[in-house]
Amino acid sequence: MxxxxxxxxxxxxxxxxxxxxxxxxxxxxxxxxxxxxxxxxxxxSTSLDLTSEGTQSNSSGTCLPADGSVSTNKQVEGGxxxxxxxxxxxxxxxxxxxxxxxxxxxxxxxxxxxxxxxxxxxxxxxxxxxxxxxxxxxxxxxxxxxxxxxxxxxxxxxxxxxxxxxxxxxxxxxxxxxxxxxxxxxxxxxxxxxxxxxxxxxxxxxxxxxxxxxxxxxxxxxxxxxxxxxxxxxxxxxxxxxxxxxxxxxxxxxxxxNEKSSWFTSLPYLGQWVFASVYGTFADTLLKRKKMSLLGVRRLSIAVSHLLPAVSLLALSLAGCNATIAVVVLTIAVSLIGAYSSGFFQSPMDIAPNFAGSLTGLMNAIGSISPIVSTPIAGAVLQNDSTTNGWRVIFWIAALMYTLCSLPYIICFKAQIQPWNNAEKAEVKSAPALIMSNVASSDAEDGEIDMMTKSKQG
Incomplete structure (x- = not known):
């Protein structure tokens, strides 16, 4: 041996x-x-689909067979x-x-x-x-x-x-x-x-x-x-x-x-949890009392969860070696991200409730590209310069990405059910690989935030 x-x-x-x-x-x-x-x-799912189809008519807006018949004994494709x-x-x-x-x-x-x-x-x-x-x-x-x-x-x-x-x-x-x-x-x-x-x-x-x-x-x-x-x-x-x-x-x-370091590291996550809960209630109240339209709430949520953290990251890049300011600003930035659960995370249900699961999976599958690309970039930057200057570049890149990713949503998103929402759900069920974890990207992001926080303290 x-x-x-x-x-x-x-x-x-x-x-x-x-x-x-x-x-x-x-x-x-x-x-x-x-x-x-x-x-x-x-x-x-076959049983659920047949039960649903058995109660539908040609005027329901769903796609029925060409002959207009609905059989309770057939097997739904993809079920x-x-x-x-x-x-x-x-x-x-x-x-x-x-x-x-x-x-x-x-x-x-x-x-x-x-x-x-x-x-x-x-x-x-x-x-x-x-x-x-x-x-x-x-x-x-x-x-x-x-x-x-x-x-x-x-x-x-x-x-x-x-x-x-x-x-x-x-x-x-x-x-x-x-x-x-x-x-x-x-x-x-x-x-x-x-x-x-x-x-x-x-x-x-x-x-x-x-x-x-x-x-x-x-x-x-x-x-x-x-x-x-x-x-x-x-x-x-x-x-x-x-x-x-x-x-x-x-x-x-x-x-x-430092005994306080663990609590400083945890503050951003605690802040995000608390803020997400409070903001979610606030967003629901705006809708319930008709103070803002659904589209307005979604756009506001994206502005809070993306544009404000981008500004915070720019401020964080100027914190230098002041640990207190860095912790406060980082906590604010990560806390504000919690508003995403009232923004884009609700979007699949807004535009296509029949396909909300598949759209969420597709959305997060695309989102999982971010940690695959961003972490090596951060590593390369810090390998060349692990000082505050290197971290400043990373914060600038992160702020830019938050901004670029939010603007198309704010400008183009329409909180309206799309016509293709009424397509037969069996088509979605035939593609189970589209169903992905609804939080993969958030945790990889959590891992990156952990890396930034610990390195800031180091």
């Missing part, structure tokens, strides 16, 4: 840690989005014969239940990781998700509310993923390497979303929807075994780290952490 020792000694412990975080985040996102494709096989007769509303609640728990543990998750250790917190989160994935089919068959609770618990556990990553980086990665480390690690979010769709599709077609959760859970447990064997909270605890690397890390990492 001497060759194993030689190979191990050639791989720096922090590089192996980065790889394990990358794979771990990949697994968590597979666990996050697997239900988005599995639900296609779980729901008896599935799953065992659950969940309505569209129930399906949407199931798909969103993950984020009930995910929002809750963002702030305390970071502090727990710093006190308990990133190894146990991150590893425990993946372990809990894996076990819950294995029992999810049984619970779903018992009652659909148990499925909601299970998904919410998975979200609760995954809420610590990016905070735990940041906590580990502080102990393991020198400031000059953090951009590359974080850029690589957080790409697991994109890879997990990309891999989940074909993987879950193959498993679904071969063994059924239950196997989607069994395979996902098994992957999580296999990763956990490697995690517990290979990863340690600090270089001092690592039994196999080389003397050279250990000395290098001691010389380049300051171990005296």
């Amino acid at each position: 001497g060759w194993i020792r030689r190979v191990r000694d050639r791989i720096a412990a922090r590089y192996l840690l980065c790889l394990m975080f990358f794979l771990g985040i990949t697994v968590t996102f597979i666990l996050r989005v697997n239900i988005n494709l599995a639900i296609v096989g779980m729901v008896n 599935t014969h799953g065992e659950f007769n969940w309505s569209e509303v129930e399906q949407s609640v199931i798909l969103s239940s993950f984020f009930w728990g995910y929002l809750v543990f963002q702030v305390p998750g970071g502090r727990v990781a710093e006190v308990v250790g990133a190894k146990r917190v991150f590893g425990g989160a993946v372990l809990i998700n894996g076990v819950l994935s294995l029992v999810l089919p049984f619970l779903a068959r018992t009652h659909w509310t148990l499925l909601l609770v299970t998904r919410a618990l998975q979200g609760l556990a995954q809420g610590v993923v990016f905070p735990a990553l940041s906590a580990a980086v502080i102990s393991w990665v020198p400031l000059s390497e953090r951009a590359r480390f974080m850029s690589f690690a957080v790409q697991g979010a994109s890879l997990g979303t990309v891999v989940a769709m074909p993987l879950c599709g193959l498993v679904l077609n071969a063994w059924g929807w239950e196997a989607v959760f069994y395979v996902s859970g098994a992957l999580a447990l296999l990763w956990c075994v490697a995690w517990w064997l290979l990863v340690f909270d600090t270089p001092d605890q690592h039994p196999r780290i080389s003397r050279e690397e250990k000395q290098y890390l001691k010389e380049n990492i300051t171990q005296k952490h």
